[in-house]
Amino acid sequence: MAARRPKSPEPVTMTVNGQAVTLDRPPMVRLLDVLREDLHLTGTKEGCGEGECGACTVLLDGEPVCSCLVPLAQARGCEVLTIEGVPADHPVKRAFVEEGAAQCGMCTPGMIMAALSLSARPSLDAVRTGLAGNLCRCTGYEAIYRAVLKAAAGHGGAT
């Protein structure tokens, strides 16, 4: 049977930070690039392009994923939450500011997105495990733990 060309790729409609968006871009381009370049949401960062550093972490249907490893087509119909979509007064963001958990700030958006999916009142060990996919080179992670635990303690949970 002869090879078939795929149907002209349908534009991808998804919800980003609560807003429906439609993108007419090739299906295999990275969600990371679509967010940064088409939607001008540059808070999500590229640190490695290979899913090791977590700086590109977004929530895809509520779960943290590396957006450098997600083709645009797979985000079709999904809810995407980026750092810009998290309210400024969210307990985790406030705690990051209060505890000095951001130094250069490059890992910070991805780190916060990953922290949002920690369980309520996590132990330090659970925090370490939950953030194991996010590399930070500046802080030694300690201030990040202080911030995440503070946010969890103050408000009955990190989310």
Added chain:
Amino acid sequence: MRTALSRLTLHEPRTLASALKLMRSGGPSGPLVPIAGCTDVYVQLQFGALPASAYLDLSRLAPLRKIRMHGDVLVIGALATFADIIGSRLVRRALPMLVAASREIGGPQIQNRGTIGGNVANGSPAGDSLPVLAAAEATVVLANADGERRVPFSGFYTGYRKSVLKPDELIIAIEIPVVEGVQWFRKVGTRAAQAISKVVMAAVRSSHPRIALGSVAPTVVRLPRTEAALASGAGIAEAQGVLREEIQPIDDMRSTAAYRLQVSANLLEAFWEATA
């Protein structure tokens, strides 16, 4: 990004049947490359290591993500993610060593996307679920437009990153029969998380012990002679001696043959003592 992603095409079938039809037709310059969690594929694209231009997205095929029991047999759909496996009561009960392995794959982001089918299809000798499936004597369920076939896991790989998977076939499930005995798993990585294995072992303690190792040969391997030695009552030192003859690890940028050899032997002893 070294691959021109905007030039790649993607089929997005809604059913397994249409996916298999597309796999049969192939792409304009070769077989279609199926993608699911993309945790390996996009790394290869980043480094320009995948020449293919036509891809097929499996991620919409929800039935392939199910984990269920079929009688005594645990059936894990190929699209089950490692997070699905960690959270599955069924897997935790029947195959806890797979849960242990899944917890050590990457970090949360990778576990949310990486699939067991992808781990098997990628066929890296360092794949963390592969020794588990080898020790569990799993069956790989393959499908193409003509139907299904089942291949014992022990016969699935034929060489370094080579398998019996045909260009028009998809892995649709992994079937694991009841595992008698105590399961054991240990990964020795380059660091404590987000690590590639330097040595990875899965084992089952019973009257017929099973031992499988990754990262010590071009494919995941069982150790029949070591197993036989242990089954026939040999002491651990003797069994370690047999093990050293049975594997051929190499030096690479992550570790050395000497280290892999010694640590494999140490893991055997650790397994034996922990499951006594």
Added chain:
Amino acid sequence: MGVVGLSVPRVDGPAKVGGTTRYVDDLVFPGMLHARTIRTSIPRGRLSGVRLDFDPAGFTIVDWRDIPGRNCTTHLTDDQPCLVQEEIRHAAEPVLLLAHEDRDALWSAQVALTEERHEPMLDVLASTQMHKRILISSGDVERALRASDLVVEGEYRTGAQEHAYIEPNGIIAVPEANGGVTIHGSMQCPYYVHHSLITLLGLPGELVRVVQSENGGGFGGKEDYPSVIAGHAALLALKSGRPVKLVYDRAEDMLATTKRHPSVVRHRTGVTKTGRLVAMAIDVILDGGAYVTLSPVVLSRACLHAQGAYRCPNVRIDGRAAMTNTPPNGAFRGFGAPQTQFAMEVHMDRIAEALGMDPAKLRLQNVLRAGDRTATGQVLADSTAEIVLREAMKRSGWRRKRDAWKGTNRGIGLALFRHGAGFTGSGEVRLASRCTLTTTEQGVRIRVASTEIGQGTCTVLSQIVADALEVPIDQVKFSVPDTADVPDSGPTVASRTVMVVGRILERAARALREQLGALTPAEHFAWHGETSVTKQYEQPPGLAWDDETCRGDAYGTFAWGCDVAEVTYDPVTYAVRATRLTAVQEFGRPINPMLARGQIEGGSAQGVGWALMEEVVMKDGAMANAQFTNYTIPTTRDTPRFDTFMVEHPYPHGAFGAKGVGELPMNGPGPAIVNALRHIGIDLREVPATPERVMEAARGGA
């Protein structure tokens, strides 16, 4: 009520957690092109051909012939070409630059280089070409060695280290209508870039403008390397007439940019049988890579710290930075001091072992105290070495654990170290840093070339100015370092930003306070318009240094630290896990305790990575593991618990008593961890202490 000494939340925090901070890769300019660098693949040889196997339509292509000025990237010397002309001296050396609007077209372009291979020099110990030699000498070492009760010898090695900032290197160059160029980028030293570009481009200084973008991590890796990228981006921008963005991906950044100098340090030490150090002969060999770049100053700092925290009447430090055909090595937090203090501290534990002495007691007997002379003849005005050592022992439970863990798989080890703050010797005088304060409608703004690289520059300098000017901190703003707007306050390196630049700003603020009289800065601005005060560096009195003989006051002051590392060793996998690091550090006093703690924790974590798991694997002169998958930095599951204690000992010539703290924490974890392994009975003398190396050592070097 002032803010110096308070943990004021960092001023750039809300934007960073909001995701609105814009780093260089977040910036877009109209008509912007993307750029790519074509590099050599062999470590040494001759380039005899370049063939373009693509349709050049839409491409801007630059080679060495397009360079309007001189083909060099200037650091301390001008031996490093900007683009290869014919001679190849290392792998990944830049040959050709491409720019195109479309990234897919850019990265699909094929270029074939014809490279004729010559035999490379890849063994630093065999290399006879030296970038620099240094000799520091006091007393008569050979005679004292002969007269010692015991001589202990040892060789210690440290590997290269990759900065692994989460933001890779990147620059955008924008051509200007006046024939000049504006550079935006992630840098540490805008004026270094300016200096290099005017020579490369043959332009007068006022036509080159360098503007700092938000920086996603430097650690020294953006001290000199940005001059290379900025040169490349500028050449493409001038040739195409369009803005050009050149941002490296992770693999290219790791492959092509600078690393920490690998070292081999040899000690021959004479001691009395009661443990007094009487003679130290130290050989320091650093691998500088293919070009000189910063090797002379790295070697200098390495040698000046080689005797560590100890006094000794007879010292000879013989240092050399050798050429190898590898990408040039460069600045990395600590800048030579971690390498030589690793050797000194591991050697001290071996001396203790040879004498049957407790390692802490051996150190207490020999620490440098106020009034003691170092090997360069500097009389120390102060020293908290003994204080930090005793405090670390107490806080960590040293004595109890040292005894209780004997014979187990747990170990505890310590390291005592110092770090000279500011530039070496007469460096600060030569820099002649200047800082300006200018009144505005809202208050005052700080105009310095010192950059925020995560360490807290914009916050801490604002605290200093606020208190010296006696205004609330919200009236103080930190201006973007832009060479068109700020004076040259020197590079953001050498732990000098708070101590030296902060001090100049403190003086400027006090002078401005005088000028303002009773008015606030904003009131004064409303009445008189903009007013500025500029102050220049003043060397503290009594310092003297001779560059030729390496004698005199190497640094105005030293910061001191003692780390105690607790490790667990797994005999099944030979893996070593650091479970706790007690870090006691004295750096004058913290201007912002929260940010200072962040420096100690972060610097210590980098030290833990260097100690245990960060290995640059070189194959044929190039980094073979140039990706985050294979160059492993610590994750949240790899770092120990950090217990940090700050000892205060104000330095009269630093801003509000502060010394520098950025680099000090890097010097401790490597030797403390290796010394903890010695406590377990494993004799290792190098880092990283990977499981493979530990296995060899545990099995007796078999």
